[in-house]
Structure formats: structure tokens, C-alpha cells
Amino acid sequence: KSGFVSIIGRPNVGKSTLMNKLIGEKIAIMSDKPQTTRNRIQSIYTSEDCQIIFIDTPGMHKPKHKLGEYMINTAKETLREVDVVLFVVDESKDIGPGDQFIMEQLREIKTPIILVMNKIDLMNPEQFKNLYEQFKDQNIFADIIGISALENANLNALVEKIKDFL
């Protein structure tokens, strides 16, 4: 199996950490520098039976940029062209305005979106369940998974979920 995946989410939710854990720091070719080229390959995950090509999505990270609207539209085009979108969020009591903004954009996209609830190591089960239900009620996610990128928790399960859509 092989396919294209984009990881999006607010700053500091753990996108880079997740990518590095999945790819292994050695062969990661990603960078956090601003990019203007569309559909730039960020890094490639390979295992015996699967290859996942991560595509950078500049623009979704900085919705308040001066070129905001143009960037967001470009980002949306990228999200339409990949096979799976990973929308990464982190711990909080309720869904915040940053995540609300991104979800508004995601509603217009038919690509399957996996909600990745990162930093479960910082959440108690009740907090996780409460946040999980709030995101589930949005009705935009093909799947939802809790992980800890930092502690390597549930990352294999995430890869399996990605494969389901390739």
C-alpha cells in the first residue's frame, strides 16, 4: 500500500514530534521553514508493506498571516489531493477557537480526516472522553485516535488506521 498524507493542526500540538517518531529522525527530510511550493514532500515512511508520503501543507499553520486567504485556499487544494489528512490536536478542556477555525476549513474537504488527539499522557480518562465526545459530535472525522507522540503511545495503531484509507 502507498499514499499521501498531510498533517495539520495548530502550532505546538506535536506535529513535528509525531512526524519524527513515525519517520525516525535520521531519514526525516522535513523542515519547518516557510514554503511556497505546493505539495512538497516532507518525509516518507516505509515499512515492509506500506509507504506513506507526508505532504507539507503550508498555510494551515498560520491562518492570521497577511496572505491568509490565499494560503488557506492553497492549503485546502493540497488537502483535497492527498489520500488522508491527520488533524492533530492536544489536551484542553474544550475545543478552542484555533481548532474551530481549522475544522471550518475541513468541512469543505471530502478527503478522509483522522482526528489525532495527541498528548494523552497529559489527560485523565475523563478529560479525554469529554474532549473525544466534543470532536465526535462535529461529524467530520472518518476516525479518531488518542496518542502520545512524546511517549510513543499508540503510534502503530495510528499507522494501521492510516493504512485503512490507502
Ligand code: GDP
Ligand atoms: P508542532 O508545532 O505541532 O510541530 O509541535 P512540536 O512537535 O514542536 O511539539 C510542541 C511541544 O509539545 C514540544 O515541547 C513537544 O515536546 C511537546 N509534545 C509533543 N508531543 C507530545 C506528547 O505526546 N505529550 C507531551 N506531554 N508533550 C508533547
Ligand code: MG
Ligand atoms: Mg512543527
